[in-house]
Amino acid sequence: VDQLDTYARAAARLAGLEIDDAWWPGVERHLTVLLDNAALVEAVDLPSLRAATARATALGAEDRADSSGAQNGADSLGTQAGGPS
Amino acid sequence: VSVAATDAVGIAADVRAGTVSAVEVAERALAAIAAGDDAINSFTTVLGDRALAEAARIDAVLASGGDPGPLAGVPFAVKNLFDVAGEVTVAGSKISAEDPPAGTDAEAVRRLSQAGGVLIGLLNMDEYAYGFTTENAHYGACRNPFDPTRVAGGSSGGSGAAVAAGFVSLTLGSDTNGSVRVPAALCGVFSLKPTYGRISCRGMLPFVDTLDVVGAFAPSVRDLAVSYDLLHGYDAADPISADRVRDAPADLGAGIDGLRLAVADGYFARGGIPAAIEAVAELADALGVTERISIPHAAEARAAAMVITATEGAQLHLDALRTRPGDFDPMTRDRFLAGALAPARAYLQALEFHAAFRSRMAALFGSVDVILAPATPFPAPVVGQREAVVEGKTVQTQPYLGVYTQPISFAGLPVLTIPVTTVDGLPLGVQLIATHFAETTLLRVAAALEQRGLARMPEAVTPWR
Numbered sequence: 001v002d003q004l005d006t007y008a009r010a011a012a013r014l015a016g017l018e019i020d021d022a023w024w025p026g027v028e029r030h031l032t033v034l035l036d037n038a039a040l041v042e043a044v045d046l047p048s049l050r051a052a053t054a055r056a057t058a059l060g061a062e063d064r065a066d067s068s069g070a071q072n073g074a075d076s077l078g079t080q081a082g083g084p085s
Numbered sequence: 086v087s088v089a090a091t092d093a094v095g096i097a098a099d100v101r102a103g104t105v106s107a108v109e110v111a112e113r114a115l116a117a118i119a120a121g122d123d124a125i126n127s128f129t130t131v132l133g134d135r136a137l138a139e140a141a142r143i144d145a146v147l148a149s150g151g152d153p154g155p156l157a158g159v160p161f162a163v164k165n166l167f168d169v170a171g172e173v174t175v176a177g178s179k180i181s182a183e184d185p186p187a188g189t190d191a192e193a194v195r196r197l198s199q200a201g202g203v204l205i206g207l208l209n210m211d212e213y214a215y216g217f218t219t220e221n222a223h224y225g226a227c228r229n230p231f232d233p234t235r236v237a238g239g240s241s242g243g244s245g246a247a248v249a250a251g252f253v254s255l256t257l258g259s260d261t262n263g264s265v266r267v268p269a270a271l272c273g274v275f276s277l278k279p280t281y282g283r284i285s286c287r288g289m290l291p292f293v294d295t296l297d298v299v300g301a302f303a304p305s306v307r308d309l310a311v312s313y314d315l316l317h318g319y320d321a322a323d324p325i326s327a328d329r330v331r332d333a334p335a336d337l338g339a340g341i342d343g344l345r346l347a348v349a350d351g352y353f354a355r356g357g358i359p360a361a362i363e364a365v366a367e368l369a370d371a372l373g374v375t376e377r378i379s380i381p382h383a384a385e386a387r388a389a390a391m392v393i394t395a396t397e398g399a400q401l402h403l404d405a406l407r408t409r410p411g412d413f414d415p416m417t418r419d420r421f422l423a424g425a426l427a428p429a430r431a432y433l434q435a436l437e438f439h440a441a442f443r444s445r446m447a448a449l450f451g452s453v454d455v456i457l458a459p460a461t462p463f464p465a466p467v468v469g470q471r472e473a474v475v476e477g478k479t480v481q482t483q484p485y486l487g488v489y490t491q492p493i494s495f496a497g498l499p500v501l502t503i504p505v506t507t508v509d510g511l512p513l514g515v516q517l518i519a520t521h522f523a524e525t526t527l528l529r530v531a532a533a534l535e536q537r538g539l540a541r542m543p544e545a546v547t548p549w550r
Contacts, residue, residue, distance in 0.1 A: 011426040016407050019422060023410075030423035034395050037388035038431035041438050044385050049438075052381065053445045060451015 004028060004035075092305040093159040093254040093312070097201065100143065100158035107143035107158030111136045111203050114160040118206070118252050124233050126225050127246040129165050130172060130207040136160065139203045154201035155311055161255040164241050165207040166214060167191040168288035176290045177212040177240075179223045179412050180405050191288025192323070193257055193299050193316055200315045205253055208243030212414040214259055214292040215398060215421070216240050217267050217486035218466070222414040226468045229272060230545035231511055235465035238268030238486065241300070245272035248302045249512075249545050255312055256302045259286075261293045262390055263490025265300030266502045270460035270514025271486075273504040273543045275531065276302045277309045280521045281497030282327030285320035293397040294325060295439065296390065296494055304542045306531045309501065310335045313524055327522075335528035344530065347376040349458035349518075352383035356475060356488055357462035360508040365457050365515055368505055371539055378453055386442050386492035389435040391484075395424030396432040416483075439495065446496035450520035455530050457515055459489050460502050464511035493518055501527040503540035512543055 005024075008031055012019050019027060099105045115133050122128050146153040163169070166176040168187035175182040190198065198204060209227040211219050219227040219242025227242035229235040230250040237246040241258025245268030248256055258265045260278040269276030278300040291297055301312045314334050320326040348354075348369045354362060354377075369375075399406065399421045405413070406421055413421065462475055466482045473482045493500055493516065501517045501524075519527050534540040 008426050012422075015403070015425055017410070017422065017425060018407075019410070023419060023422065026415075026419035027422045027426070030395070030420045031426055034392060034423055034427050035431065037391050038427070038434065040385050040388040041392065041431075041435050044382060044438055044441075046437065046441050049382065049441045049445055053441070053448045056445070056448035056451060060448055 004032065091251065091254060093156060093161070093303060093308040094305065096159050096254060097155060097157045101147065103147070107140035107203060108137060110158050111140035111160055111205070114205050114253055121250060122252065125228050125230055125246050125250050127209055127227050127237070127243040127250065127252065128162065128206045129175065129209050129224050129243070132169070132172070132204055132206050136203050136205045139198065143201055143203065154199065155315070156197060156255070157201035159202050159255060160205045160253045161197055161202045161257070162204070162206045162208050162244070162247050162253045163194055163257040164210050164244050164259060166210060166259060166290040167194050167257060169194060169204065169207065172207065174290055176214070177210040177221050177224060178414070180409060181290070187288070189288065192285040192320055193289070196315050197255070197257075197312070202255065208241070208247055208256060210243060211240035212417045213398065213402065214240040214261060214264055215417040216483060217263065218483050219243065219268070220416065220468060222416065228468065229465045229511075231273065231543070232465065235467055235511065236271065238271035238465065240264040241302070242268045244302050245269050245274055245276075248272065248274045248304055249542070251545070254304055255308055258300050258302060259289060259292065260298050260300045260494060261296045262394060262494055263487040265302070266460050266490045266500055266514070266516060267486050269302055269502040270504070271465040271512060273507070273512030273514070273545070274302050274304060275306055275309055275504065275540070275542065276300055276502045277313055277524065277527070278494065278500045279313065279317060279524050280327070280499045282325050283499070283522065283524065284316045285323040285326050287320055287323040291401060293394050295393055295397060295436070297325070298494070306528060306535045307337060309531070310337055310528045313528065317524070329522060332525050335525035337528060337532035339529050341372070341530055341533045344454045344526065345376070345452070346372060346374045346455050346457065346530070347378040347453045348374060349380055349456050350377040351379040352492070353380065353458040353489060357459050358475060360506070361459045361462055361513055364506050364513050365459050368515055368534070368539060369457060371537070374457070376453070378449070378456060380449065380456070380492065381445060382442060383492040385438065386495040387488065389438050389442070390491045390495040392427065392431050392435040393439065395420055396427045399424030443496050446498060447521060454519065454523070454526055456518040458493070458518060460514035460516045461486055462488050464508055464513055489516065497521060499524045499527055501531045503531055503534060504542050505540055507543050
């Protein structure tokens with residue numbers, strides 16, 4: 001929390017923001033959530049995600065070619081290629 | 086009163102047939118708002134003079150044998166972040182209320198007016214569209230017509246409530262993270278959030294350029310179809326407009342045969358109250374849909390949406406955050422300030438993931454046409470409620486309302502929200518999700534569900550109707 005406070009107050013000074021003392025707890029709470037979200041995004045393996053997209057695109061093209069009369073539930077691609085969610 | 090008698094298409098038919106004049110329709114709408122909106126607070130500005138003048142013009146066109154357009158005499162209203170000539174675009178804020186009036190109508194407003202629509206007024210919203218409940222510190226909370234002790238949802242809360250209350254049959258809102266879909270679901274009305282870039286945002290005060298879209302609310306699917314047909318299309322003057330040919334009008338009688346439907350699994354099958362999850366399952370059962378599909382990285386998509394929203398939103402309002410932060414709504418101020426302090430790396434990584442996720446979602450639709458998912462994790466919370474318990478865990482009510490909508494808009498996908506059931510008298514909705522630019526497929530499916538009685542607007546307790 002001290003590190004966050006140090007960072008936040010320095011960033012506020014650099015950005016020219018004058019933040020009322022009463023607002024700091026709320027601002028730092030939201031900044032913590034934002035940084036937690038950023039960490040979640042950073043953990044995504046983008047090369048794997050892009051590879052899954054390429055595989056799904058290829059399979060989807062095959063599926064479309066085979067499914068001129070397709071009915072509901074013709075394929076379960078999404079579960080095959082799904083990553084953590 | 087049946088929906089067919091009060092929806093936009095029904096009203097336009099009556100006006101064109103001479104059963105009722107456009108002026109009479111406008112007067113009725115204005116009277117309903119005067120009688121009922123003190124309890125709901127969906128309107129922040131009522132444009133009586135403009136509405137009556139426009140209605141008189143419609144009647145004059147009809148009297149001379151002309152065609153005023155498919156929305157002849159239909160009263161509509163818009164979220165107060167759309168420019169309307171002569172009115173200040175307040176965007177739910179105190180700060181922008183000091184701006185000069187807009188010189189011209191926003192493109193979406195212009196298109197509806199040009200088609201015979203009669204603009205009745207401007208609608209309540211969360212400040213600068215940053216919220217899911219429309220509990221606005223400056224203009225008051227917008228209340229839910231099904232229970233005025235509860236919120237209407239947000240940020241386009243006035244847009245959902247005004248249709249649910251029967252004040253108007255067509256409204257416009259904006260959706261960045263769920264701001265059309267959440268209020269539509271909580272207010273029990275239909276909504277269409279199109280593909281990113283499909284409807285011009287020109288003249289709409291932006292919130293997050295990477296995610297913003299214009300969306301519509303209505304009591305029927307045919308109203309959404311007509312409004313989509315009028316609104317969509319490339320606008321060279323809008324930098325985020327998609328340069329793509331227009332769709333042919335949706336075939337609302339085509340049914341769902343041949344379409345591949347699936348239920349969103351995993352992330353979308355948990356995290357809500359049982360009734361919200363069961364609403365999707367019951368709809369799937371009624372349609373014979375057995376396929377389940379997992380949307381990969383949904384939680385990460387929601388997280389990235391929140392990073393991009395906070396940082397882009399803060400950048401947009403940075404001058405005001407520097408000079409007059411005390412004039413922001415406290416509900417938005419702290420989040421904007423946090424966004425202004427975020428490291429650039431967080432934003433850039435979220436943008437990189439955004440592109441990859443959007444492509445991944447497009448590929449997912451190679452094997453399915455429409456995905457069913459819950460719209461909100463629970464029905465409308467009480468005004469002022471800050472926490473809720475879901476699956477034994479305490480969640481922050483306001484941000485959690487977007488748990489099912491944020492991953493979808495992050496991919497830029499079109500979503501049609503349908504009202505499907507009520508729990509303790511409060512509406513719940515389901516998202517119908519399709520691939521990019523497949524709005525007419527969504528309209529086709531929603532029309533089939535409406536015709537089967539599986540999707541319909543519940544009757545709100547509105548004595549002024």
